[in-house]
Amino acid sequence: MSIPRNPTEAHRNFFQDVHEVVRLVPEGRVTTYGAIAHYLGARHGARMVGWAMMAAHTANEYVPAHRVINRNGLLTGKQHFATPTAMQAALEAEGVPVQDDQVQDFKTRFWDPSTELG
DNA sequence: CTTCTGACTGAAA
DNA sequence: GTTTCAGCCAGAA
Numbered sequence: 613m614s615i616p617r618n619p620t621e622a623h624r625n626f627f628q629d630v631h632e633v634v635r636l637v638p639e640g641r642v643t644t645y646g647a648i649a650h651y652l653g654a655r656h657g658a659r660m661v662g663w664a665m666m667a668a669h670t671a672n673e674y675v676p677a678h679r680v681i682n683r684n685g686l687l688t689g690k691q692h693f694a695t696p697t698a699m700q701a702a703l704e705a706e707g708v709p710v711q712d713d714q715v716q717d718f719k720t721r722f723w724d725p726s727t728e729l730g
Numbered sequence: 731c732t733t734c735t736g737a738c739t740g741a742a743a
Numbered sequence: 744g745t746t747t748c749a750g751c752c753a754g755a756a
Binding site (some may be wrong): 613614643644645649657658659660661662663664665666668677678681682683687688689690692693 | 734736737738739740
Binding site (some may be wrong): 613614615616617623656657658659660663 | 750751752753754756
């Protein structure tokens with residue numbers, strides 16, 4: 613999958629919506645693609661959230677993309693970072709232990725925007 | 731137009 | 744616990 617060559621206004625709005633939610637994830641906590649999709653009203657699938665994350669590095673404001681993982685707590689997006697270890701390093705730097713691409717104690721570190729933000 | 735792919739997920743076996 | 748399968752929507756060839 614790739615970022616649209618000529619993003620439409622709708623695209624940019626969608627990217628910004630996703631990025632805004634990701635920025636609300638506190639340090640030391642993580643969320644999932646599906647949780648973000650659900651918070652945005654389930655009008656977009658989880659895959660579309662992942663798609664929007666590809667544009668995270670081109671966003672004007674910082675997006676903590678390392679806090680977004682899949683429902684199993686796996687760092688499925690690590691290959692999209694500058695280096696294969698950047699995602700894990702960023703998580704561990706804020707106190708989230710990772711082993712074998714898996715966030716430890718994922719269940720208690722999970723931050724659901726739908727319940728946390730209302 | 732068809733087909734394949736993907737930072738995904740929930741259900742079913 | 745596992746593997747498999749079908750939806751999901753956008754983009755590229």
